[in-house]
Amino acid sequence: MENYPLLFNPQLYNNNTTSELGQEVKDNYHNIDGGNKDSLVLESNGCEARKKMKGENKERRARYAFQTRSQVDVLDDGYRWRKYGQKAVKNNKFPRSYYRCTYQGCNVKKQVQRLSKDEGVVVTTYEGMHTHPIEKSNDNFEHILNQMQIYTRF
DNA sequence: CGCCTTTGACCGGCGC
DNA sequence: GCGCCGGTCAAAGGCG
Numbered sequence: 600m601e602n603y604p605l606l607f608n609p610q611l612y613n614n615n616t617t618s619e620l621g622q623e624v625k626d627n628y629h630n631i632d633g634g635n636k637d638s639l640v641l642e643s644n645g646c647e648a649r650k651k652m653k654g655e656n657k658e659r660r661a662r663y664a665f666q667t668r669s670q671v672d673v674l675d676d677g678y679r680w681r682k683y684g685q686k687a688v689k690n691n692k693f694p695r696s697y698y699r700c701t702y703q704g705c706n707v708k709k710q711v712q713r714l715s716k717d718e719g720v721v722v723t724t725y726e727g728m729h730t731h732p733i734e735k736s737n738d739n740f741e742h743i744l745n746q747m748q749i750y751t752r753f
Numbered sequence: 754c755g756c757c758t759t760t761g762a763c764c765g766g767c768g769c
Numbered sequence: 770g771c772g773c774c775g776g777t778c779a780a781a782g783g784c785g
Contacts, residue, residue, distance in 0.1 A: 684777055
């Protein structure tokens with residue numbers, strides 16, 4: 600089914616504050632990703648950009664999490680993700696990976712974490728919403744969706 | 754060659 | 770104030 604990838608668009612789950620959240624998220628990250636990357640080259644200014652983001656606007660983007668049973672962490676959902684961090688959390692012995700959608704103006708973040716108990720279970724958390732169409736379609740995607748359980752939190 | 758992953762350091766929040 | 774904890778940055782290297 601071609602509609603499957605739409606399930607990953609958090610917009611569908613957040614009819615109430617869709618446009619507001621989208622614009623705020625976009626605005627928040629405009630300085631970082633949307634703007635010139637050259638400004639980030641300035642070492643000390645990098646912190647300022649982040650500080651400004653957190654200072655003015657706190658958390659405004661919605662989060663959506665779901666579980667899947669998969670062997671691999673990176674579930675290819677049709678979007679392009681750039682990994683920007685990996686950290687170990689206390690409760691889980693497996694590290695948590697941080698990804699970001701590589702598209703100007705579309706700053707959707709995603710965390711992938713697998714449970715220490717069940718290696719086969721992978722928790723994926725989306726943060727924000729995509730402002731662009733999906734780049735490619737997936738075949739194995741329906742397989743994932745079959746096992747998927749959605750937690751619409753926040 | 755361009756994009757992405759890796760990886761240690763850093764930062765801010767929070768609890769003690 | 771200090772240290773833990775979770776999230777992010779950014780330089781350097783890898784891989785197609």
